[in-house]
Amino acid sequence: MTQINYRPRRSCLYMPASNTRALEKARTLAADTIIFDLEDAVAPDAKEEARTNACAALQSGEYGKRELVVRINAMDTPWFAQDLEQACLSKADAVLVPKILCADDIVRISALMDKCDADRNSKLWAMIEMPLAILNLAEIAALGAQHRLTGFVMGFNDLAKEMHAEHDRAVFGPVMTQTVIAARAYGLTVIDSVYNDFNDPDGLEAECLEAKKLGFDGKSLIHPAQIEAANWCFAPHAHAIAEAKAIIAAFQDPVNAGKGVIVVDGKMTELLHLKQAKQLVATAQAIETLAQ
Numbered sequence: 001m002t003q004i005n006y007r008p009r010r011s012c013l014y015m016p017a018s019n020t021r022a023l024e025k026a027r028t029l030a031a032d033t034i035i036f037d038l039e040d041a042v043a044p045d046a047k048e049e050a051r052t053n054a055c056a057a058l059q060s061g062e063y064g065k066r067e068l069v070v071r072i073n074a075m076d077t078p079w080f081a082q083d084l085e086q087a088c089l090s091k092a093d094a095v096l097v098p099k100i101l102c103a104d105d106i107v108r109i110s111a112l113m114d115k116c117d118a119d120r121n122s123k124l125w126a127m128i129e130m131p132l133a134i135l136n137l138a139e140i141a142a143l144g145a146q147h148r149l150t151g152f153v154m155g156f157n158d159l160a161k162e163m164h165a166e167h168d169r170a171v172f173g174p175v176m177t178q179t180v181i182a183a184r185a186y187g188l189t190v191i192d193s194v195y196n197d198f199n200d201p202d203g204l205e206a207e208c209l210e211a212k213k214l215g216f217d218g219k220s221l222i223h224p225a226q227i228e229a230a231n232w233c234f235a236p237h238a239h240a241i242a243e244a245k246a247i248i249a250a251f252q253d254p255v256n257a258g259k260g261v262i263v264v265d266g267k268m269t270e271l272l273h274l275k276q277a278k279q280l281v282a283t284a285q286a287i288e289t290l291a292q
Contacts (some may be wrong), residue, residue, distance in 0.1 A: 006279070006286045007067065008032045009218040010234035011227045012153070012191050014071065016041035017050035023057050026066075031227050032218065032290065033067040038083055039074070039098055047079050051086055058090040065290050067093045069125065074099040075109070084109065088117040096153060098127040103139040110147040124148040125189075128179055129155025131162050137182040144186045151189035152179055153220055157196070167196075169207065180215040192216045198223035208233035236284045244277035 013031040015022045017038055026034045036054035038047060054070050057063070070092045072083035076099070087095045097109055109124060126133075126140060126149060133140065143149050154176070160167045176192075183190035192211035195204045208219050208230055219230045236244075243265070250256060250264045251274050261270050 006282045008235075008283070008287045008290055009067065009189060009191060010287075011221055011230040012069070012218055013221045013224065013227060014041060014194070017054040017057070017070075018042045018046040020053055023053060025224070026057075027062050027064070029224050029227060030231060030291075031066065031221070031224075032231070033069055034063060035069045035071050035096060035220070036092075037071045038079070039071050047073065051079070051083055055086050055090040058087075058092055069094045069096050071096040071098065071127075075105065081112070084112055085116050088113050088122045091117075092122050094123040094125045094151065096125040096127060098155065098158075099130055100126040100128070100140065101130055101132040102136045103143055106140055106143045106147055106149050110143075110149070113148055120148060122148070123150040125151040125153055127155045127158075128152050128175075129158035129162075131159070134159075134175055134178065137178055138185070141182040141186040141188055144188050149188065151191065152183050153191045154179060154193035156193040169210075176211070176214055176216075184215065189217050190215070192219040194220045194222050195226065196222070198225050201225075201229055205229045205233060235287055236280050240280060241284050244280040247273055247277040248281065 009032050011031045012033040012035055014035045014037045015026050017036040038050050042050045058068055070087040072095055073079040156172050165171050180190050195207050204226055211219055212234055218234050247264050247269055250262055256262045
């Protein structure tokens with residue numbers, strides 16, 4: 001079977017970088033991705049301390065196999081340039097930039113990252129939370145092929161504010177679909193927005209399952225209590241893994257050599273289903289490896 005590289009991002013947990021106890025706790029949590037937050041969760045007078053804490057965490061080597069991302073402050077703030085430079089120098093797996101508006105923002109940020117990270121170790125993730133970003137989704141996503149952009153993260157709290165809309169999930173249905181389509185067209189990861197009520201596990205699970213159905217890779221989280229649900233919802237389940245392995249085995253059978261369509265468990269199965277099956281099994285294997 002062809003090797004498919006995949007990194008689980010079922011649970012992407014924001015942790016305020018101004019809170020050293022939170023950063024220490026993150027070392028033991030089962031989140032696939034830890035996002036050290038320098039933006040919304042940090043007061044203006046704590047920004048520089050938060051940046052220092054985040055860089056120390058990145059360089060500590062104490063977070064195991066977790067993916068480490070830094071959400072920096074927006075481009076129009078006085079902290080942006082230093083946040084970006086220090087995150088890259090500290091070899092963050094990715095830098096998440098809020099308030100992205102257009103493709104030119106991605107070009108400018110990537111150029112700045114190149115100055116302090118010539119080896120391109122740090123990737124760029126873009127927050128999709130502004131009306132202009134929605135209008136420019138395709139142009140932004142297309143830059144992933146030439147620049148550092150590898151992921152979108154939805155931000156519905158800010159988008160609702162900018163739209164003067166109620167924070168009703170139904171309002172964002174079209175935006176979610178458009179964002180997933182743009183991301184998939186250009187090979188980007190796409191992460192759903194946060195669920196604000198961390199005391200409502202049923203509501204969280206419902207949003208996770210909806211996002212998975214739409215094609216999202218995972219969900220951004222605001223509390224450790226949300227990790228388990230996100231990990232379960234976005235992981236391939238046992239019956240799906242069994243079906244995928246059956247498809248792979250059927251196409252590997254010499255009897256089916258060279259065939260584009262075969263029957264597996266009474267269902268017509270094409271090569272596109274084989275590709276999906278391989279991706280699903282690779283996902284399950286990557287999750288299992290991450291847990292070891």
